[in-house]
Amino acid sequence: DAGVTQSPTHLIKTRGQQVTLRCSPISGHKSVSWYQQVLGQGPQFIFQYYEKEERGRGNFPDRFSARQFPNYSSELNVNALLLGDSALYLCASSLGQGVWETQYFGPGTRLLVL
């Protein structure tokens, strides 16, 4: 069985550009969460989507947006990129949205903003 997949694996952008990251959850999982992990730190929660609706949002600016599609895959969009957006972006899927659900993480997309 495939785990959580993310694309692309690596990405280089310049300041001011826009980026779209993609995530496919484990089959049967309806919840997708996005995290930003800066080098040397723990992940920071960005969004959670469940059944195509936003169910949680972390302390990130409006430049960050996301959506979930009918097949439960998800996209994270970041506009007007800043140098500080350089990080590993992790996607995690779970069966449901509750805090008891085990989240399964993908390998991440490493974004470098120059």
Added chain:
Amino acid sequence: KNQVEQSPQSLIILEGKNCTLQCNYTVSPFSNLRWYKQDTGRGPVSLTIMTFSENTKSNGRYTATLDADTKQSSLHITASQLSDSASYICVVSASIGNKLTFGGGTRVLVKP
């Protein structure tokens, strides 16, 4: 503000030795606490999950403890192996708000 603090930030141990990682949290109201292992370049993988009523839980050579009164948890690695080299992240869930609070992680390097 919900916070999770881990210590030490990093440690180096010799293969075969034991080590203990610490996690202190201020998340309230508490729901559960997880320890994740994150290999370099990979996403985190769940090791254990504990509720306030559980004091100890093991997963192979990994043993987690929880003291809900003092809001502290520890992860003990027994007879370390080279493959234990990774970051270990403590994650605490609140029963309200549906959010996870991640600690900064402890980077463990096991040397032969």
